[in-house]
Amino acid sequence: MAKKVKYYVVWEGKQKGVFDSWAAVEDLVKGVEGAKYKAYDTLSEAEKAFKGNYWQAVQKATAPTKPLSAKSVGSPLMNSIAVDAACAGNPGVLEYQGVETATKRVLFSMGPFPEGTVNIGEFLAIVHGLSFLKKYQSDLPIYSDSKTAISWVKKKAIKTTLERNEKNKALFELVDRALAWLQNNTYSNAILKWETEFWGENPADYGRKG
Numbered sequence: 001m002a003k004k005v006k007y008y009v010v011w012e013g014k015q016k017g018v019f020d021s022w023a024a025v026e027d028l029v030k031g032v033e034g035a036k037y038k039a040y041d042t043l044s045e046a047e048k049a050f051k052g053n054y055w056q057a058v059q060k061a062t063a064p065t066k067p068l069s070a071k072s073v074g075s076p077l078m079n080s081i082a083v084d085a086a087c088a089g090n091p092g093v094l095e096y097q098g099v100e101t102a103t104k105r106v107l108f109s110m111g112p113f114p115e116g117t118v119n120i121g122e123f124l125a126i127v128h129g130l131s132f133l134k135k136y137q138s139d140l141p142i143y144s145d146s147k148t149a150i151s152w153v154k155k156k157a158i159k160t161t162l163e164r165n166e167k168n169k170a171l172f173e174l175v176d177r178a179l180a181w182l183q184n185n186t187y188s189n190a191i192l193k194w195e196t197e198f199w200g201e202n203p204a205d206y207g208r209k210g
Contacts, residue, residue, distance in 0.1 A: 017050070119152070120171065123158055142191050145202045
């Protein structure tokens, strides 16, 4: 039986493109720092993936189709940033930050705001991260441990029971700016779920639990 042909997409290497030979791809990525490539079973899948970017391909490939396990989740991508929010009460005093996943070095920090919710803070943190990375023309992925906030970002809309008032006026001004940014900008960064159950606390966590 003839050996099944696989197709390879190279996003970062000595040459970019779609290839049908691992020998050729190995030469293109070997020794290249930050090389990004992935194998596909069909040419159509490879060509479609090449039109996107590596992080989107990774995100799609790891989308869970059954209950998560340590094996299926794997390890986090350390070359990334992580974001998180802390709220003293819900609603309560709110702040959020973004850090380098590998080192926990703080990249940006906002707050405290007198009144907010965790979900709003998580949402603002992701959008701030996207804006921050776009400013530096970086395609690094962003980790958040909030499914709700990730959903809000992808829908470009929020759903909150927190009512606007003078106390949270500045916070909602940021929310409006974040929503406008999402409407007027594109980004290639993957927004990934930080799997706390398997990896421990989000690197951007404020460490105030308990």
